[in-house]
Amino acid sequence: MNPPPPLQGTLLPQSPTDRSMDGPPDRPLDDRPTHPLAGAVPPHDPPRPSGSAATTPTVIRRSGERVEFDPDRIRVAVTKAFVSVEGEGAAASDRVRSAVASLTEQVVARVADRHHSRPVHVESIQDQVELSLMRDGHHAVARAYVLYREERARRRAAGELRSPDAPRPIRVLDAEGESHFLDHDALARTLDRACAGVADTSPDPLYREVVRSLYDGVTADEIAHAGVMAARTLIEKEPGYSKVAARLLLDSVGATAARHVHGAPIALDYARYFPAYLRLGVTLGHLSPELLTFDIERLAEALDGERDHQFEYLGLQTLVDRYLIHDDGVRYELPQAFFMRVAMGLALQEPDRTARAEEFYHLLSSFRFMSSTPTLFNAGTRRPQLSSCFLTTIPDDLAEIYSGIRDNALLSKYAGGLGNDWTPVRGLGARIRGTNGESQGIVPFLKVANDTAVAVNQGGKRKGAVCAYLEAWHIDVEEFLDLRRNTGDDRRRTHDMHTALWIPDLFMKRVAEGGSWTLFSPDEVPDLHDLTGAAFERRYLDCEARAEAGELRIHRTLPAEDLWRRALSRLFETGHPWITFKDPCNLRSPQEHAGVVHSSNLCTEITLNTTADEVAVCNLGSINLPAHLDPAGDDPSRLDRAALGETVRTAMRMLDNVIDINHYPVPQARRSNLRHRPVGLGIMGFQDALFELRIPYGSEAAVEFADRSMELVSWLAIEASCDLAAERGAYPSFPGSAWSRGVLPIDSIARLEEQRGGWLEQDRSRTLDWDGLRERVRRVGMRNSNTMAIAPTATIANITGVSQSIEPLFANLYVKSNLSGEFTVINPALVRDLKALDLWDEVMVSDLKFHDGSLAPIQRIPDELKALYATAFEVDCRWLIEAASRRQKWIDQSQSLNLYVADPDGPLIDNIYKLAWVRGLKTTYYLRSRGATQVEKSTLTTSDGRLNAVAPTLCSLDDDCEACQ
Structure with missing residues (x-):
């Protein structure tokens, strides 16, 4: 087939590839057109x-x-x-x-x-x-x-x-x-x-x-x-x-755009449009004047208008509505100019900035890699806040609490997603020495933080997003679990803020063994907050003894299983709190020498140290996995190693550049980011890759692919950071880190197992030359304290037209609802297979609608297709955990892992989260049940007797995680 014509703003003479005319003028000489x-x-x-x-x-x-x-x-x-x-x-x-x-x-x-x-x-x-x-x-x-x-x-x-x-x-x-x-x-x-x-x-x-x-x-x-x-x-x-x-x-x-930039409705020519667009953007105050110092003519010639035709409708509409720069609502930035603007913004401090901008542009515009949403929003602008995630610890001091809420507002303004550690704040009934009164606990402050996120609303571009974390031993934990409920005193509810429970391994052991659990106020046991593993267990036992001896004023003991069940009940009822595990995050952290991981972020994939003086920052981007497949190759990962290596090298350079170019809304964020230089390279399109390889998600082969593909990404990401260290120097806090001791992510599993005392079952197989890489890292250093994290990628996956992150297929036909509207989403891989079997027709469309996008009840579809295209609620949730466990062994941070349960009940949810802990996962994200992701269907019988059904709707929870894309 001939390729589509270049993007045309008007019907001017087309290129010879425009086969809509197959010859000379395709318009008779009738009335003068206008659009x-x-x-x-x-x-x-x-x-x-x-x-x-x-x-x-x-x-x-x-x-x-x-x-x-x-x-x-x-x-x-x-x-x-x-x-x-x-x-x-x-x-x-x-x-x-x-x-x-x-x-x-x-x-x-x-x-x-x-x-x-x-x-x-x-x-x-x-x-x-x-x-x-x-x-x-x-x-x-x-x-x-x-x-x-x-x-x-x-x-x-x-x-x-x-x-x-x-x-x-x-x-x-x-x-x-x-x-x-x-x-x-x-x-x-x-x-x-x-x-x-x-x-x-x-x-x-x-x-x-x-x-x-x-x-x-x-x-x-x-x-x-x-x-x-x-x-x-x-x-x-x-x-x-x-x-x-x-x-x-x-x-x-x-x-x-052509009319707005050129002042007249002329045909779009990117080479002519791009310089005018840059000058207009600078004049309007939207773009940094520094962009005009590049070799603009060279970059204009590098723009490939044919790549505009890679977009699916959902992706382009998302880009138009939410990313392209506008002048009072008029979008004058076009897709290829958008990618080049981002590339230029990331190349500002490169020695040969024009050449690097061209390199970055080709990576982005080819859809092989996509930077996170804040980077896409702000690169090349006057306020380049490019980072995705910010993690803070809120101190136990009134002035510092409100300073932390103020920091939330400033960080949120420029599209940052927030994770707040509230554990240090004293609990309900604790003594206030300055007034000799009693504390109201953390809940009233969380209410203020919730309303602040709503008010700031991420600078008017999307909803504000913040997640509060609390350790499971905090005296206010039971009220914390109720924050998202729709019943009770609304003054003690936070309907817009997410919550996550930060669980030490000792609590999970107590649950498994049927033991008791004691809650404390952190002002009386402040050291528990900074202790992990065996050291935490020893100190916690000491605190329990002190409480029993009457030495602690605020404490309460209850069966550990009761608190666990209450947390899981609220998770099923409200979607919160998310279940995250403190000790794997810390014991496997490359930076355990430089502090403590006190929480994760908005989407539970970032695990970085925080203190009162350091706000952790992470810069994210994701590799398009199916764009690097090589099913016929010899690599056990089933990926094209050379192509993936090129992508990872360039992507890691782009992510590292963010740290130096970034606009930091608060000084603690700048201090932390320059000292540790963490980045989070992730993947997306995992489900699409499985379709291409003809591997069902619920299979051992899918688990193996998750393992081998993440092993290669991990190896290449660590190698790329090591190469950058050779060129630019290691990050300042590298000495004493796990990297400096030759401990790579795969090696840190042994420490977790040792500290847990055996409560760990995690595969440790490997296929690559890790010994050689380990030695080079120890000798040369690393440019980045952390290199990998798998974010949700909801919107950037839409832009690139692939399945988001590591998610299984929600349905083969459904309606996706997000801030850009409602979009029909259909699985094109399934349609191709059904066409090949002569099974694709209007009746099949109605059947898919009627059965919520599931193939299982449709008898004429072969069983092998039903297995390959099984939806998220048809795949046993344990397969998701097993695949995540294999990935986790290679990742120095974490992964945003949704768990899908069609018909949840207490014992099932209990087993799922215990399995996640035993398999060594650091964090989990949403628990999705069928009721939370559907609307009631209606059916109509048309005059021709055919049954038409309404497609199931995926709720807009997808957009809750966009701050980390």
């Missing part, structure tokens, strides 16, 4: 022919409608004829421009001489174009023009074209408020181009739906929107229409 979907043609350099043009007659269209004669239409048609033969560059050739001007004058003169004031039929004008081309010796162009007219006539006779004879005349208002008749042929060509090269799509249903929805006085923008809406309604029947909708949206956005 891409109305056939807009902007003015060109050659002057309008003079002479008798003012007295030429009106034109009779094939429909019989009479319109004003416009010589510019002839110039455009002749130009397109030359372009179809000589290529897209012909339009800019002085020779061709001169020939076009001459031919246009000839045609206009002959029409004027022959018809004077009498009407002239459009076919007669086209005859004169042919004759003029022949007379001037342009035989190849004339031949192409004749063949094109014959082909169009044949298609009209066969009913393949929407002839202007049928459609009703519709008046369209252009951007300047002028009224024109809708150019039906131009509309048809726009839809033809959008479908070009996209298998199993047709412009015909789109055309019918668009025309049906139009009215007299419709605006050009409304026509463009109608085309997008027409395509998106067909996605559930044919996934290819997702690309069609994206192309139509791209046309509309391109026209708007």
